[in-house]
Amino acid sequence: MTQSRPYDDVPGTTVFDERMARKGYHLNQFCMSLMQPENRERFKADNRAYLDEWKMTEDQKQAVIDRDYNLMLSLGGNIYFLAKIFSSDGLSFQYAASTMTGLSEEEYLKMMLAGGRSPEGNRYKSEWEKT
Amino acid sequence: MARITAGVATSHVPAIGRAIDTGQTQSDYWKPMFDGFEFSKKWEVAEKPDVVFLVYNDHATAFSLDLIPTFAIGVAEDYVVADEGFGPRPVPPVEGHADLAWHIASSVIQQDFDLTLVNKMDLDHGLTVPLSLMFGQPDKWPCKVIPFAVNVVQYPVPSGRRCYNLGKAIRKAIDSFPEDLNVQIWGTGGMSHQLQGPRAGLINQPWDKAFLSDMVDDPGRLVAISPEEYIREAGSEGIELVMWLIMRGALDDQVTELHRHYHVPASNTAIGHIILKNGK
Numbered sequence: 001m002t003q004s005r006p007y008d009d010v011p012g013t014t015v016f017d018e019r020m021a022r023k024g025y026h027l028n029q030f031c032m033s034l035m036q037p038e039n040r041e042r043f044k045a046d047n048r049a050y051l052d053e054w055k056m057t058e059d060q061k062q063a064v065i066d067r068d069y070n071l072m073l074s075l076g077g078n079i080y081f082l083a084k085i086f087s088s089d090g091l092s093f094q095y096a097a098s099t100m101t102g103l104s105e106e107e108y109l110k111m112m113l114a115g116g117r118s119p120e121g122n123r124y125k126s127e128w129e130k131t
Numbered sequence: 132m133a134r135i136t137a138g139v140a141t142s143h144v145p146a147i148g149r150a151i152d153t154g155q156t157q158s159d160y161w162k163p164m165f166d167g168f169e170f171s172k173k174w175e176v177a178e179k180p181d182v183v184f185l186v187y188n189d190h191a192t193a194f195s196l197d198l199i200p201t202f203a204i205g206v207a208e209d210y211v212v213a214d215e216g217f218g219p220r221p222v223p224p225v226e227g228h229a230d231l232a233w234h235i236a237s238s239v240i241q242q243d244f245d246l247t248l249v250n251k252m253d254l255d256h257g258l259t260v261p262l263s264l265m266f267g268q269p270d271k272w273p274c275k276v277i278p279f280a281v282n283v284v285q286y287p288v289p290s291g292r293r294c295y296n297l298g299k300a301i302r303k304a305i306d307s308f309p310e311d312l313n314v315q316i317w318g319t320g321g322m323s324h325q326l327q328g329p330r331a332g333l334i335n336q337p338w339d340k341a342f343l344s345d346m347v348d349d350p351g352r353l354v355a356i357s358p359e360e361y362i363r364e365a366g367s368e369g370i371e372l373v374m375w376l377i378m379r380g381a382l383d384d385q386v387t388e389l390h391r392h393y394h395v396p397a398s399n400t401a402i403g404h405i406i407l408k409n410g411k
Contacts, residue, residue: 006359012330013367017286025196032195035216070328079327079368080191080284087216093145094398097331108332112396116323116334123363 011128014073024076027064030054031081040088069100133231133308137178138378138386138407139171139317140346141264143187145256146398148220151263164402167392168264171406174389175265179273181312182228184235184301184381185258186279186374187319190215193252199285200247202297204239205278206232213253222259222268228275231308235277238304244297254278261319264404281377283320283370292354294373298380305381318378320371322393323364324400333366334401340393342372343403347388350379368400385411 007015014020021028030051033039043050051061063071064085072082086096098108111117121127147164150156156165192213194200210225236246258278266273282288289297298316305314322339325331342365345352354376361370392404 006357007362010330010359010363010367012328013325013362014328015286015362015367016284021196021285028191028196032191035192035214037214040216073327078191078284081196084191084216090217092398093326097326097399100327101329101331111332112334112399115336115395116401117325117330117332119333119335119338119364122330122333 009125011122011125016078020076020078022076024078026055027060027072027075027077028081030056030064031077031084034084034088043088067099069096073100133305133310133312133314135302135305135314135316135381135409136180137315137389137409138382139261139265139315139405140321140375140378141261141317141319141404142321142397142400142402143257143260143319144397144400144402145215145260148256148260148263151268152221161397164394164397167394167402167404170390171265171404172267174406175273178315179313180315182231182275182277182314184277184279184305184314184316185261185319186281186317186377187257187261188283188371188374189252189280190255190257191284192255193249193280194282196285199282200249200280201282201289202244203247203249203252203280204232204236205249205252205280206236207250210276210278211253212259213255215255220256220259222263223271225254225258225262225272225276225278228277230310231305231312231314232277234308235301235304238307239297239300242300242303244300249280252278252280257319261317265317279377281374283373286358288358288370289373290358291356291373291376295350295354295376295380298377298382301377302381316378316381318375320374321365321369322372322401322403323366323369325366326368326399328367330366332399334395335364335366335369336393336395336401338364339401339403343391343393343405346375346379346405347386347407350376353379379407382407383410387411
């Protein structure tokens with residue numbers, strides 16, 4: 001059984017605790033394999049065939065193929081592991097972060113240059129539900 | 132005897148490494164960030180440390196989910212710079228200080244902190260970006276380095292208080308090493324940042340600035356910050372700041388601030404940097 005945690009009410013955030021780690025073990029280890037250049041090549045050549053070598057759920061595989069990072073997070077992916085996917089795609093952390101926020105890369109860059117996302121109104125899930 | 136002369140804290144964002152390696156440090160975007168390290172590089176040239184005890188975290192590079200040490204000390208003679216998925220950074224390899232590392236490991240384990248001993252680990256941006264920020268782009272790093280990796284990726288992560296107390300144990304260990312060595316301890320990572328999810332991009336400037344100030348005068352407040360406060364106030368990756376507390380724990384209660392720099396943004400992150408001379 002899983003107990004609730006003091007950070008469960010932080011909005012828009014997945015904390016990589018054991019609940020996520022147990023779900024995401026194979027997804028994250030697949031990501032880790034992309035550290036090897038030959039694996040990156042095989043993955044790039046055929047995403048599906050490479051993913052089928054891993055004990056991942058169909059949802060996880062499809063989320064990888066779709067590069068749906070929020071879905072991968074919810075299925076147990078950890079951002080430092082998922083970084084191996086967008087690095088293999090030649091994309092930056094800033095780009096990946098923008099896709100997760102629903103902003104274009106340009107809008108996201110603008111937000112960061114203006115000082116980033118303020119914590120005001122972003123501390124509790126209840127603050128997001130009101131708007 | 133070996134002595135800790137100073138503590139350094141600095142963020143370790145991978146994009147900083149890329150900016151250095153591709154010659155973009157003077158661009159409009161990056162210049163204000165790098166200007167804050169000009170003092171630091173000159174200071175290091177004058178200080179000439181023999182060894183840097185470098186506290187950082189591995190970002191799914193040397194450690195996968197197969198094995199997750201909470202605290203890991205590098206006891207090797209030398210280390211390779213990691214390929215993090217886009218080829219290794221073009222920086223020199225890192226020379227260890229095995230004698231001191233083994234001495235610290237023995238002492239700290241006897242003081243009841245169970246460290247994982249590591250003979251082989253490739254070093255990622257968490258360690259190499261701070262070296263570049265403080266030493267520039269030499270052909271060879273000017274000192275030996277003891278890598279000390281802290282798990283801040285897989286929860287549960289160590290508390291700030293435990294990190295601070297571990298710093299005290301490391302201090303005791305270094306103080307009892309017979310060779311005359313000028314040792315610096317660096318804490319890296321932070322400040323506020325969140326790399327994931329719809330809340331990505333969170334930056335909390337007032338919180339960060341208070342943290343920087345209290346690194347000097349009130350570490351007692353900082354050690355009490357809970358993991359959920361880091362997540363809520365400083366973003367999910369702000370938890371890296373517990374590593375700064377290992378550095379602070381290894382210094383005297385009274386320190387002298389030599390330099391401070393704060394800049395937003397570097398990619399997704401608020402950059403914080405402080406240099407503390409050990410003692411008044």
